[in-house]
Amino acid sequence: MALTASTMLSLGTQALDFNLPNVVTGQNISLATFADKKALLVMFICQHCPFIKHVKSELAKLGKDYLNSDLGIVAISSNDATKYPDDTPMCLEKMALELDLEYPICYDESQNVAKSYTAACTPDFFLFDSERKLVYRGQLDNSRPSNGLPVTGSDLRAAIGSVLAGKEIVGEQKPSIGCNIKWKPGNEPDYLG
Numbered sequence: 001m002a003l004t005a006s007t008m009l010s011l012g013t014q015a016l017d018f019n020l021p022n023v024v025t026g027q028n029i030s031l032a033t034f035a036d037k038k039a040l041l042v043m044f045i046c047q048h049c050p051f052i053k054h055v056k057s058e059l060a061k062l063g064k065d066y067l068n069s070d071l072g073i074v075a076i077s078s079n080d081a082t083k084y085p086d087d088t089p090m091c092l093e094k095m096a097l098e099l100d101l102e103y104p105i106c107y108d109e110s111q112n113v114a115k116s117y118t119a120a121c122t123p124d125f126f127l128f129d130s131e132r133k134l135v136y137r138g139q140l141d142n143s144r145p146s147n148g149l150p151v152t153g154s155d156l157r158a159a160i161g162s163v164l165a166g167k168e169i170v171g172e173q174k175p176s177i178g179c180n181i182k183w184k185p186g187n188e189p190d191y192l193g
Contacts, residue, residue: 020106034072048086051178063102078114121178
């Protein structure tokens with residue numbers, strides 16, 4: 001496990017479109033899927049990462065808490081499923097069903113969507129406003145698998161609350177920390193140096 005921080009993409013960056021299959025339904029998901037939503041949360045996750053296992057209940061709770069709100073949520077897994085078979089679409093589907101997720105999990109086989117968002121770790125969170133400009137990127141909260149702090153989602157939830165209320169997000173945005181995205185050999189992005 002390589003401990004990796006998010007890249008902290010520049011605020012104001014425009015969300016880039018994607019067209020990925022939902023691992024549960026097979027339906028293709030894109031930005032247009034969320035056109036009626038005031039805000040959009042794009043999360044890069046996977047199934048096997050200890051950091052995801054640590055926060056998976058909160059990730060499921062986010063979907064339930066914001067189900068009837070103006071927030072659209074999509075989770076994307078970009079890990080190399082050949083080397084990491086726990087992250088195949090079939091295993092992701094199993095995770096989605098076990099957690100009773102209220103949002104789609106998509107599989108980014110080419111890893112191009114992860115690259116376009118400069119995703120670096122799992123979990124990695126990107127919150128966009130109604131114009132699909134980036135207003136928050138960073139951590140879920142201060143909890144980590146080894147620090148004993150409770151998982152609350154406080155940082156991300158505060159950002160979501162602000163954007164849904166049409167307010168500016170204030171306060172420090174701390175990088176997310178997690179396992180590095182498992183890039184296919186030769187496919188490592190330039191932004192990771």
